[in-house]
Amino acid sequence: MATSLPASEPLNAVQLDGLVVLKIIKHCRESYPNDVTGQLLGLDEKGTLEVTNCFPFPSDCDENASAQYQLDMMRCLRAVNVDNNTVGWYRSAHLGNFVDSNLIDTQYSYQKSLSAHSAVIIHDVSKSAAQGNLSLRAFRLTDAFMKQYESKKFTTESLAKAKLSFSTIFEELPIQVHNSHLVTLMLHNIEMPKLDASRLRSPATFAQHTELDDAKPLSPNFDVLDLELDPFMQKNLEYLLDCSDVQQQELNNYQYWQRSVAREQTKMQAWLTKRRQENQIRVEKGQQPLPEDEVNTLFKLPTEPSRLDNMILTAQMHNFTKQLNQFAGPSLARLYSIQELQK
């Protein structure tokens, strides 16, 4: 694949076509408990990534088969004049649990091999269903993180030098949705049917379902006014706890490393003092002092474990807490409005 060309302008927004939004939703919803991925096609223009089409990846295939699938699909789509340019990929998620090493690896390879402007779009299926509000976010890795990832060194020192921490791994891009003229026309035409008041039949019983109750497209969506708080919060808290457990293990590893380094160092010190004493005695006797540098070859400091996993976990936990916060705002508003309604 071509090496990344120097970007002419920094990327600052992502624009999706209506078709892409619906296709992503459909694909993610259909394979609900599994996480699925797909490819985004479009153009990169003047600091905005325009995504005009997308296609899903089959979930059960390995490296070679999936590369072949991509090539075939692109060839077929080119024949019908779809933009043939890959600009990124998308992935489904549930309640925000998408920050993991898989994501970073794939995004890194996209940004390296395709262009510095590829983005990953995350669609959160359970959050969209819970709140009635579409959850789509676009991310790309920051340049500083890319450089660090190349060097594969994630010690505390190198991170501190590069001023990297979990919040600077990703940068989030604002998303806009765009419709073509034809589609806009069509949206105007899908409307609620106009009922003639004089011909309404009065409902015989309270529980009767008339044709009005069937969901018509574009009738106002009041799912967001649902009062049920618990399932969403429970799930979120569960995920957060799992994450902190794993984080604890990682920290334990790190502390173990620190302790073993301390042990090695004390051993080194003890050996050094012994050497010096020996040397003193030898000098008094008139013999050559033994070298002190052997200390470095005799004792090896264990290498520091990579802090990358740690960073990923903290980023994930940060995400969960942010979600809880964001969820709480509207819930409070809903509770208070119910109180008003009761008065």
Next chain:
Amino acid sequence: MVNDNTLFVSVGNSATAPHQRPFSCTISPVVLFAVLDHYLRRDNKQEKVIGALLGVRSPDGTEVEIRNTFSAIYTEEDAQIVLDKEHYNNMHDLHQRVNPEEQILGWYTTGPNLTPASAPLHTVFAQDTGNFRPIHVTFDTEQLLKSDDMGVQAYTSAPVGFSTKPGDCLYLPVPCDIKYVDAERSGLDMLASAKSTESRSVSLLSDMDHLEIAIGKLQEMLQRISEYVDSVVTGKEKPNNAIGRYIMDTVSVVPKVDSASFEKMFNSHLQDLLMVVYLANMTRTQLSVAERLNLLVSN
């Protein structure tokens, strides 16, 4: 967009049995968007586009749900439309790999009417739909421009005449609905909000904004109803029993809970929520403190 002309073919022999039963088909919004997009991107020389419809069928064949499409290329040779078979087969295979349960249900074309040229194409698609008749859907883009209607028409076919080719058939119009699921609905709402803006684009809303908009709409609806009721009471409008009944039903849905127990429920809910928020914020501050410390450590 609901077409009410369900054609009931009268009792005949068993060869035409599937067509006697009322037949309905539903389309998902993705299909509409995909077809319009294909139409936009067609080559300049071609007036209309052709493609295949994928979806699921109920076991007895009476309910059909169209969930996905892919486009096909064709060339016109001597006023005959010839489909590019290789491209078609490729696309079909690729789609099968992602969604094995979606089968080919039929085909679509844009353009106002059925033409005689569509008969041989119908034969081609009939090969893939198994024992069932392929469904043919036309999207009339001219009608979209000129009128309020959707311009979507679905047809199924019934054999006519003596030949055994499935292409020689009578096209029966079939009622066709647009249905969608919850998650799609939020997406569709957001796309629809773009239809009134100048640049036809809109940015995604945060949850708070979404709530605000929904409450605004609710308030507006309540406003309209109360104005209507006021005008009926003062005699400006004639009362309509049916509307009155609906209003009464709606208002009685608000549950009547006595205030003490409501206070208790409200407070406990509130406390739960606030506690979770407090814990989440505490975790966040911990994480930020750890982040700062890590940055300071080496020096």
